[in-house]
Amino acid sequence: MRPLSRVALVCSGVAALLAATAAAQDPRLDRLTPEARAPVATLLDSARTAGLPVEPLLQRALEGTTKRAAPELVVAAVRRLAADLGRARSALGFRASPAELAAGAAALRAGAPAEVLVALRRSRPNPLTVPLAVLTDLVASGVPVDSATAAVLALATRARDADLVEFRRAVERDIALGASPGAAVSTDAIGFLGPSAISVPGPHGHQSSQPTRP
């Protein structure tokens, strides 16, 4: 083969590879601002290479764009979520589903320790998406992290997803009625599992044994 033809072949191969890469890029990225598009695409590629789910990252970028957030905010949020997904994967293992990883990332962001994710993985054979989401939502409702963690760990071993969601609703209802978040989670956990089945740290860190409905 002549050298010129070889160079042409290599160049055309590289061109084809670049074209294929560009074509494989998600068309939804076109909705991002020009300033955010390239950095977000790079983050998505890195996540894909690391075996992390890309869809939650793209959805976060689309959320920021639809809410007209500044491009640097969008990129920072996607970068932060990618890091959280990586931490969630380290805790939940490589077999974790994308939904579990997304829920785990949210739980970590809410303040749940990574050890809780590991313990949940050990204690529950079923998918962890709902227990992790309930944990996150409880913390978002003002329940102290250790109380929420203890309750979810106790419930996760035996409760169905629907029971966990109902538990979260009960806690939020009690909080809305005036109970302190820590007391609400203790009371409702005991209501779901019985007094002997759980020892949830009370709102001030000590164990709660008595129902404290408002």
Add this chain to the structure above:
Amino acid sequence: MFEDRQDIVERIVSHLRRPARIDAALDERVMQAIATLPRPGGGRGARAVWRWLARPRAFAVSPLGALALAAGLAAVALVLPGRRASAPPTEEVGRQLPFVVIAPHAVRVSLVGDFNDWDAARTPMRRLGRGSAVWTTVVPLAPGRYRYAFLADGSRWLADPAAPVARDDEFGPPSSVVTVGGS
């Protein structure tokens, strides 16, 4: 002496020229013997094919031909993602989830979230009745955790008062969270 030898030679030649008697079953025996021999192809043939396939070759291609090849590869790459993207996004539908919001002064309200690419045009909400302030829609959702919000008149963001608030709200306007269980 020479004549004697010549005579012997002629007798030998004439003896050899006589037609030989061949057993009628000879052909069959020969074919049977051949059938028992190992086939000449088999492993050696496969090895030869593999060597032929694995042997490096130098080939010449014109720049025009290489560009045509690259264009073909790019066309294939363009077609494949397009086919993947055309698949319905809600294949593994878990539940039909109703969403409700009260927006008395809104002219139009949309539901936007992780389940519709945060696209305000995808899930418009309907008034519960004529002049009603209650807007509703139903969305099929697979098990998972989704962030969402309501968008009134294309500019006003509303969180769902009946759902947990998304804690990591980095973009200003609030979002809510819905969790769809699988068991």
